[in-house]
Amino acid sequence: MPARLEVTLKPELFDAEGAAVCRKANDYFGFDIESVRTASILTIDVDLSENQLEAVQKEIFTNPVTQVSSYKPLDIDFDWILWVGYRPGVRDNPGSTAIEAAEDLLRIQVKPYEGIYTSKRYCLKGGNLSFEDADRVARELLANDTIQQWKVFSQKEWDPEAGVGIIIPKVRLDHKPTVTTIPIDSDEALVRISNERNLALDPNDIPTIRAYFLRDDVLARRRVVQLSEPTDVELEYISQARSDHCNHNTFKGLFLYRDLATGKTQAVDNLFDTCIEAPTLAIKEKKPWVVSVLWDNAGVARLNEDYYYVITGETHNSPSNMEAYGGAITGIVGVYRDPMGTGKGSKLVMGMYGYCVGHRDYRGELKPHLHPKRLLDGVIEGVRDGGNKSGIPTPYGQVWFHDGYLGKCLVFVTAVGLMPSVMKGAPCEEKTTSAGDLIVMCGGRVGKDGIHGVTAASEGFSAETPAGHVQIGDPYTQKKMHDFLLEARDEGLIAFITDNGGGGLSSSIGESACFSNGCIVELEKVPLKYEGLDQWEIWVSESQERMTVAVKPEDHERFMALSAKHAVESTVIGRYTDTGKLHIAYDGKTCAYIDLDLLTSQFPQWTFEAEWTPPEMRGLFEPVLAEPEDASGLLLDMLSRPNICSKEWVIRQYDHEVQGTSVIKPLVGKERDVNSDAVVIRPLLDCPQGLAAAQAVLPNYSQIDTYHMVACVIDEAVRRVVAVSGDPDRIGGVDNFCWPSVQYDPRHNPDGKYKAAQLVRANWALRDICRAYELPLLSGKDSMYVDGHLKGRYGVTHKVSALPTLQFTCTSVVEDIARCVTMDCKVAGDLVYVVGETKDELGSSEYYEHFGYVGLNVPKLEPELCMKSYRAVSRAIAEELVASCHGVYRGGLGVHLALVAMGGGLGMDIDLAKAARVEAEKDHVILYSETPGRFIVTIDPKHRSSFESIMNDISHACIGTVSDEPELVINGLKGSPIIRVPVAELKAAWQRRFKGLV
Amino acid sequence: MTQSKINTKRVNALVLTGYGLNCDFETAYAFELAGAVAARVHINALISEEVSLADYDILVFDGGFSWGDDHGAGVLEAMRLKYNIGQALDRFIKEGKLILGICNGFQALVNLGFLPGFDGDYKTRQVALTFNDCGNFRDDWVPLSANSDSPCVFTKGIRQLELPIRHGEGKFYAPPEVIRRLIDHDQVVLQYATPAGDAARGQPPYNPNGSAHDIAGICDPTGRIFGLMPHPEAFNHWTNHPDWTRTKELMKRKGQPIKPEPTVGIRLFRNAVDFIRQTA
Secondary structure: OOEEEEEEEOOOOOOHHHHHHHHHHHHHHOOOOOEEEEEEEEEEEOOOOHHHHHHHHHHHHOOOOOEEEEOOOOOOOOOEEEEEEEOOOOOOHHHHHHHHHHHHHHOOOOOOOOEEEEEEEEEEEOOOOOHHHHHHHHHHHHOOOOOEEEEEEEOOOOOOOOOOOOOOOOOOOOOOOOOOEOOOOOHHHHHHHHHHOOOOOOOOOHHHHHHHHHOHHHHHHHHHOOOOOOEHHHHHHHHHHHOHHHHOOOOOOEEEEEEOOOOOEEEEEOHHHHHHHHHHHHHHHHOOOEEEOOOOOOEEEEOOOOEEEEEEEEEOHHHHHHOHHHHHHHHHHHHHHHHHOOOOOOEEEEEEEEEEEOOOOOOOOOEOOOOHHHHHHHHHHHHHHHHHOOOOOOOEEEEEEOHHHHOOOEEEEEEEEEEEOEEOOEEOOOOOOOOOOEEEEEEOOEOOOOOOHHHHOOOOOOOOOOOOOOOOOOHHHHHHHHHHHHHHHHOOOOOEEEEOOOOHHHHHHHHHHHHHOOEEEEHHHOOEOOOOOOHHHHHHOOOOOEEEEEEOHHHHHHHHHHHHHOOOOEEEEEEEOOOOEEEEEEOOEEEEEEEHHHHHOOOOOOEEEEEEOOOOOOOOOOOOOOOOOOHHHHHHHHHOOOOOOOOHHHHOOOOOOHHHOEEEOOEEOOOOOEEOOOEEEOOOOOOOOEEEEEEEOOHHHHHOOHHHHHHHHHHHHHHHHHHOOOOHHHEEEEEEEEOOOOOOEOOOEOOHHHHHHHHHHHHHHHHHHHHHHOOOEEEEEEEOOOEEEEEOHHHOEEEEEOOOEEEEEEEEEEOOHHHOOOOOOOOOOOEEEEEOOEEOOOOOOHHHHHOOOOOOOOOOOOHHHHHHHHHHHHHHHHOOOOOEEEEOOOOHHHHHHHHHHHHHOOEEEEEHHHOOEEOOOOHHHHHHOOOOOOEEEEEOHHHHHHHHHHOOOOOEEEEEEEEOOOEEEEEOOOOOEEEEEEHHHHHHHHHOOOOOOO | OHHHHHHOOOOEEEEEEOOOEOOHHHHHHHHHHOOOEEEEEEHHHHHOOOOOHHHOOEEEEOOEOHHHHOOOOOHHHHHHHHHHHHHHHHHHHHOOOEEEEEOHHHHHHHHHOOOOOHHHOOOOOOOEEEOOOOOOOEEEEEEEEEOOOOOOOOOOOOOEEEEEEEEOOOEEEOOHHHHHHHHHOOOEEEEEEOOOOOEOOOOOOOOOOOOHHHEEEEEOOOOOEEEEOOOHHHOOOHHHOOOHHHHHHHHHHOOOOOOOOOOHHHHHHHHHHHHHHHHO
């Protein structure tokens, strides 16, 4: 008989979790709930005696100082009770640690069919809620129906004896694992089956696939292993490997690009090869610090003589859009496996985040699956738990609001690792598999998680079917695995390592087998979460927290001993061969037998029509605006705009100090609350080198021209790391593209040709700027199909496409961290310089957006001039002439002068007339133009001549001084003050929007 | 004790690892800076007796998310150690060795009953660290004041300091009579304070979690077992401090270079090492 233990805080203790629920419910729905108390429930479906139950209750689950508990429902005052628990098959992290603890305490072994499940009971008081109101709190705040179930009890319905009932979300699949063969009589038949089974085979690939399976020699060889027509396992393998996600078919496609202004057409063959690979390989030749790029899970660059850093960035958009917390935690924990699986493995040293979502206060008529407010909260919390519980600092991040992301949010996650350059005498960045090596799967077990992710969402649920398509990452399991694998690496036990992410074993084994040229996998050996999975499901499941490792047979014993010490499950599931075949068996029977080189054979290239309509032809124009009369009021409102204002509440939820490496924090300045341009960590505690990192997005520029969007985004990220003293000649980049669908369809994607042209132009900018800055791309990923279909008024469904978005990450080495600078002005009397020219470039600026305009004059980068300027600024910083340095980004000089003043808690007297400028002859243009390439620098007056001589042939101007009087005074071109605002007032405006949030 | 003869030369610190602990590297590094020889040892290596606790002078329960913080931060770590190496731990305390618990480690120490350790009782749970009043994890540097009358070995000679806090469950809670007793016996070692050094009096952000009596760290009556929520090991270098770029610039203007002296974070560890050397 299962037992149900309820645990709650003693009534005299403040229930912080309940209070947070209460606050959110009132904030989200405008309710007036007085209080919420919470109780944790453990449903123990394990055969335990009375004594054993009492032991776990007292020793594990109840803190005698703060908690009370009972196997009968606790008596907690309420008007409504909401119960929320997981659906079957959803990762229940506290449930698994509860089992671990019970086993440890009672010295028992919990049986595979037993389990402990956690859930929560919320007791709501006050607010006169109706059933619908209470249900809404459960449905829209506490539970997400893709992973959770809930119940609502009124006082009348609550039975104090029965409580919430005994609910056991156990997966039961009465299913015998079956391999199905797929008839391939005709292309049409295979297309039909592909659709029926959600194989997502590209129709253009189907003739190639059929031709392979119909070849006489292939048929003959297959007959030997008792196979004829392809099996589902085989087609799943091909489908995964050929997917856009794994294969970058879009970026490797052929674009027929037509400029509608000139009428000129050109064929652009393979954006990946021409705009990403070629420039990076050329730069790598010149820059020996670029160690390993373009082939592994992450890029590798040199930090110092003995160590490399490893970096990659990912997105986890669709899952986060469905289930914000689960999607985001799975995203961050997942990207951490990439550096773990790079070379022979690296230690994680830093994470970063970027969220693009609809406005937090969106009140429009479209109904996204999750309101942006809730979605953002969930995403923030997911990355918080994923990062903090992994013990990896998460110091840098950004949030961007735009209602184009209502259709699909973007969740960028970036991971940085560290590896020694040499491990046991061999280069640590190299790895390979060899015939005879064992295939070992480490970490979590396999369930139906993530199988055919998105399509599964539309299927119905029954009480015992696993809600498999949405996952919840488990940082605890992964942290144990991380520690284990590093120890194994250091003992030289790892020949090859890669992670199980998209495509699961199909990808990790499929790709690693290409090194040895073959493998044989015994699928029945793969440890499962529950019985009843088909072979193809085991093969493609994306269950998290798993790595695939190649281990030499002679190292097997030691590897397993270390695994046991770290309480990590590792299983030999096959071995690498050199047969040229991907060979999969289940209980001795072959279920896949494919030539590995099939995937390198000639699959047709994807083709796209691309049509570029220049902005003038799209009817964009510059608005006609006169100078504001209330320039001070305007500046205050600019500072409080969502994409400018303080987001301290997000930053403080992330641990940015763990590992003891923090040098430049995300928030700096006198009151430690203004954003730093970039962060710096010292990954090796006994070395002076630092690693500076920053990221940027500027999706709004895509409204005018994605070429300039990309140029400005790259420039911003570069400038950010230069501002804190990153070496401009050692900057590496990571490109993360998120694009709406670029495949033209007259009905479903009528502007597809334009979006395709936007993608081409974006890549051209990437190529041009990387070449000009000599900036190698250490890693990158693309995520297409950032579109959503949202229901609006009258029940009309609207397609919403996100703005084409590039997140660009820059890292650079800081030779001596003691020379880093921050953005806050430091001493009254210091001179304020603006480096770089200001032009009339307000197109799609924050300023125009404030008035509802797009404009035409999008900021344009002059990369050669800029790089010259960055080297000069960098030299001035290195010579310790600079007291503060801050880039001018979104919002222009007005916003960023205010930030420098706020950082220092000091005033500034500024003369706009002194600023170097080109055709910017209005105060508001100078203040809010977003021309790239600029810095605000403050220096000790005694360094004036040294500084100016370094800046000799760089456009720069001293535009004022830092003042003791904490007031920002800006004199306009006419010489009289146009803005005069106390710094405290500036900061209050900048902080007010999200002030109350924690 | 033959052990103590060896200790005249060398102080051995054991820093726990595994099961989601995550401050082991920097904590070991901090002890090395303080002059100890620090070993990162997996909890299971102690249980399997691959490593013997008896070979060490200082045991550190370092920070992290042991068992994911599920079922109460530090609860499962305490339970695993208590039921597997309880006797070795008892012996360690009896021999007068030092135990330090930082953040998650502090949470484990109170769940083991090592703190507050009234009347030599190192088994009973009498205090707790529970969810922050703000309802969320918070990362910030906080000013702290140290109790000069406390017997705590670690804070000797330290009056005021700043350290980072990073936790979701750091609110110190105990019944009023227990708090009273902690105060009366100077077992309250660290309290959250304002930048001016006054008591935080429960006010956020200075008291970041709603801790009773602004308590950030306590010791046992001997002063040899110390637990604190802030992270001294994360202040292992002067550039960890949030103000360092400002301080450096202001010093430069006065013509004074920054002298990279040991940080106050490292001094906490050095006090422990010195104590072992002196008692050896």
